[in-house]
Amino acid sequence: MTAGERPADASGTGRRAGEAGPDRSPVPLLRLENISISYRGHEVVHEVSLDVSPGEVVALIGPSGAGKSSLLRCVNFLEVPAAGTVYLEGRPVGFVQRRGRSVPANATALAEHRREVGMVFQNFNLFPHLTAVENVMLAQIHSLGRSKADARERALKELAHVGLASHADAKPAKCSGGQQQRIAIARALAMDPKLMLFDEPTSALDPELGIEVLTTMRRLADEGMTMIVVTHEMHFAEEVADRIVFMADGRIVEQGPARQVMREPVHERTKRFLAAVTDR
Amino acid sequence: MDFLRQWQQFFPQFLPGLWVTLKLTVASLVLGFPLGAALAVAVSSTRRVIRWPSIVLVELGRGAPGLIVLYLVYYGLPQVGLTLPNFLAATVALAITTGAYSSEIFRAGLLAVPVGQREASRALGLKPFKEFRLVVLPQALKFVIPPLIGFAIILYQGTSLAFAISTPELLSRAYNAASITFQFTAALTLAGAMYAVISLLAIALVRTGSRRDERP
Structure with a gap:
């Protein structure tokens, strides 16, 4: 991205906001196009577009309430958008055209899409009846069809990668929150995802335990993983993210290179938000 | 100490009855629990042809007295050409009651699995059936086992209903012995004690089992 580039237009329309931003290859890995999401008639995301x-x-x-998590969850169709299209590597996903109308894809098609997108949840959502290594093995075997031996080898490798080789046979309940979240990251990485989604991964953790998760994520970013992170950790956002997208009221208000958005926000709403969260 | 002598005399006569009672309990549970699990899934089916009949079966099974279900199976079915011997009729009737009641236990167990577990499974690309079998069911079973054992104990006592269609279970043995000897109190207290000992043993077993479970 050029040094003089201004943060994305602040008009609040997602479409234009999505077109601005850092330089990218011709086909974005992920494109969200005019995504709207509603709960019981209440629209939480309004025509947001975003390329990654x-x-x-x-x-x-x-x-x-800005719609960050909803937008993130619609990337792997845990949330089904009311309107708009999700493209992964240029292919539209989650919907199939039938009689000129977009109808939800069946479970098999969705499952195939989700295998390519890793997700880490606020509450870890580890499987409590399985040990750490079994948590990491399960979907390798039952989604990807890897052999048990291969899955185990890979799982141990991923656990070692997040510094938890010694906890392979521990049940999640025996692990700290930070350890659980790192197991959850290992579980997602073992699927060889093209993209990782993080939904407030440290919000349920003590600051001290949050650090170990953030350190793991930082290393993942350094290794070149494509990541979308919903977070309230402003330092992390500024230091690790290439781009910060600021959302409010279901729209992208402002986006741009991380440092720029943090240090010189353009939009009034962004300034107010940053002032509120960095005051503490 | 007449009682003790009478009990001594009755006890060997009652043992075959206890055996029938236990067989009846186990048979009803073996048929009834899978029925209950199936009904639990069926009542939340999106298809009306599956959902409505199962809701009717569950509500009738829970709403109607067990004795009426028993009479319907034993006396009602022959009218449509299906005559069952009394042990089998009692098994079928108690299995229906078990299915109806346990379906609510299974349903609560399935609902008790946090929604995040399903989301995590889906996010990992597991298809619905595998999500159910590998993630939801194992956790739901853990929730349902204690209440299912509780129900099994109630059913064990409930098998005494089969007395009404002259199944030779524990209560009918006691009643027969009593009507021959006129020692109603001795016969019924012994039978009651035999029910109670096994029930209380089972309750104690559940309690130690669940206490062990609570430890992390």
Whole structure:
């Protein structure tokens, strides 16, 4: 990206906001196009568009209720958008055209899409009846069809990678929150995802335990993983993300290179939000 | 100490009845619990042809007295050409009751699995059936085992209903012995004690089992 580039247009329309931003390859790894999401008639995301390039780390920030998590969850169709299209490597996913209308894809098609997208949840969501290594093995075997031996070898490798080789046979309940979240990261990475989604990965953790998770994520970013991170950790966003996307009221208000958005926000709403969260 | 002598005399006569009672309990549970699990899934089916009949079966099974279900199976079915011997009729009737009641236990167990578990499974690309079998079911079973054992104990006592269609279980043995000797109190207290000992043993077993479970 050029040094003089201004943060993305602040008009609040997602489409234009999505077109601005850092340089990227011709086909973005992920493209969200005019995504709207509603709960019981209440629209939480309004026509948001966002492109993510391979290797890019995008931090989604904003006040609660802004629609950040909903937008993130719609990337792997845990949330089904009311309108708009999700493209992974140029292919539209989650919907199939039938009689000129977009209808939800069946479970098999969705499962195939989800295998390519890793997700880490706020509450870890480890499987409590399985040990750490079994947590990491399960989907390798039952989604990807790897052999048990291969899955185990890979699982141990991923656990070692997040510094938890010694906890392979521990049940999640025996692990600290930070350890659980790192197991969850290992579980997602073992699937060889093209993209990792993080939904407030440290919000349920003590600051001290959050650090170990953030350190793991930082290393992942350094290794070139494409990541979208919904977070309230402003330091992390500024230091690790390539781009910060600020959302409020279901729209992208402002986006741009991380440092720029943090240090010289253009939009009034962004300034107010950053002032509120960095005061503490 | 007449009682003790009478009990001594009755006890060997009652043992075959206890055996029938235990067989009846186990048979009803073996048929009834899978029925209950199936009903639990069926009542939340999106298809009406599956959902409505199962809701009717569950509500009737829970709403109607067990004795009426028993009479319907034993006396009602022959009218449509299906005559069952009394042990089998009692098994079928108690299995229906078990299915109806346990379906609610299974349903609660499935609902008790946090929604995040399903989301994590889906995010990992597991298809719905594998999500159910590998993630939801193992956790739900853990929730349902204690209440299912509790129900099994109630059913064990409930098998005494089969007395009404002259199944030779424990209560009918006691009643027969009593009507021959007129020692109603001795016969019924012994039978009651035999029910109680096994029930209380089972309750104690559950309690130690669940206490062990609570430890991390």
